[in-house]
Amino acid sequence: MSHSLSPEEDQLLVQLLADVKHNTEFFMGYPVSKDFNYEELMPFLQYPMNNLGDPFVPSTYAVGSRELEKEVVKFFADLFRAQSNDWWGYVTNGGSEGNLYGLYLARELHPKGMVYYSEATHYSVQKNLHLLNMENIIISTQANGEIDYDDLENTIRMNRQMPVIIMANIGTTMTEARDDIGRIKAILKKLAIKHYYIHADGALSGSYSAFVEPRPAFDFADGADSIAISGHKFLGSPMPCGVVVAKKSNRDRIARSVAYIGSMDTTISGSRNGHSPLFLWYTIKKLGTAGLKERAMRCLEVAEYAEKELQKIGIQAWRNPNAITVNFPEPPLQIRKKWQLAAESGWSHIICMPNVSKKQINELLAEILVSIELAELT
The missing domain is CATH 3.40.640.10 (Type I PLP-dependent aspartate aminotransferase-like (Major domain))
Structure with a gap:
């Protein structure tokens, strides 16, 4: 015999879903695609x-x-x-x-x-x-x-x-x-x-x-x-x-x-x-070889954009040939936490997965610029 969830348990699920939605919106530091729709399945x-x-x-x-x-x-x-x-x-x-x-x-x-x-x-x-x-x-x-x-x-x-x-x-x-x-x-x-x-x-x-x-x-x-x-x-x-x-x-x-x-x-x-x-x-089946290639080219284009835009604001960004991972000196902790950026030996990276847009890159750049300006003032 099954029972209904208690109001507290229902609320737990509602909160978990809200957290997952919010955290999925702001991650660029891990290689996970989130642009899928499997409703048919x-x-x-x-x-x-x-x-x-x-x-x-x-x-x-x-x-x-x-x-x-x-x-x-x-x-x-x-x-x-x-x-x-x-x-x-x-x-x-x-x-x-x-x-x-x-x-x-x-x-x-x-x-x-x-x-x-x-x-x-x-x-x-x-x-x-x-x-x-x-x-x-x-x-x-x-x-x-x-x-x-x-x-x-x-x-x-x-x-x-x-x-x-x-x-x-x-x-x-x-x-x-x-x-x-x-x-x-x-x-x-x-x-x-x-x-x-x-x-x-x-x-x-x-x-x-x-x-x-x-x-x-x-x-x-x-x-x-x-x-x-x-x-x-x-x-x-x-x-x-x-x-x-x-x-x-x-x-x-x-x-x-x-x-x-x-x-x-x-x-x-x-x-x-x-x-x-x-x-x-x-x-x-939905994408085929041609669609997967186009997907890869789009990722590489966003990665090239991110690398160049970071360099424009004086950040020492770089990436390996034909890679979608852009490396740069780790930004402040609050930025790393928001965008879920991994860090190792003083370096962070953004991974330009298919769901990462130039708009998101611009948001991140704006936050890094603000952190640089604040650092200069103190």
Whole structure:
């Protein structure tokens, strides 16, 4: 028997909704798209959709979106130039799970491998390495946040008896720097490393890097063995989600059958969200490749505008080539709190997601100008 919520509980929900609406209006420091409308998909929320097990193997649990999930994975496998007969993947709970999966595959293929990743790598990677009990070495970064290729080469040379596992950043958290997988492959060839695995963490930048010119070296054609992206970032979703794409030949080496669910145990979590593939499929179908490219170009245009306008008022703003993240010295705390701007080592950034407008940039600039004038008066 269910009861009605009390007036206090009703008020709690009303207040939470008001807070969420208000806080969503004012954030530019995190890579989350909020320009989506999934009203057409609301009826699906009445059902317990669960894409149990491997999306490419039928399950005895039939309330899900497996067919749409397979289409989503295929879309990204094609976008990331995977070989037509050698790709596999699934919709994850987010980029961190995709990275965990890539490292898990790498460990199963190279149990004695050494993992190399830069100091600008997302904080979740160290947690993943701890969970998987993998040996690892942190590589220094260049000023822009990209991995230091000389340090990488020298460090691998000192440990060249071990298989090499690379965690490449396709857009670092703070500066959106992209590690060049082509250059990394060249280092491995130069050092005659025969056993290696390259995983690309493309949480934000990997979602749109295929649309920019010149195209960054980040995908399967460039030498990646697996790629993880987030779905709630560039594409947009009401809940965190992501996609991981790997070589099917590698995934086959770790697959095992589970009679209970009538499927294969190839994913990190057994029960998987059946709604998020639906949201991603909907966005991909509505926008298509052309629409996603236009979306990326619009973000880049706003980022260029923000960078130039900040520089005009004397702020040392900069960004990496073809990045939508604009870096600048951290503004006062009240501005950072209002616009939810992350800060690290004296720097903040705004991430020009599809929902960020020039009008919002102008509002932020006006507030920064006022703070500069006030500072000069005191």
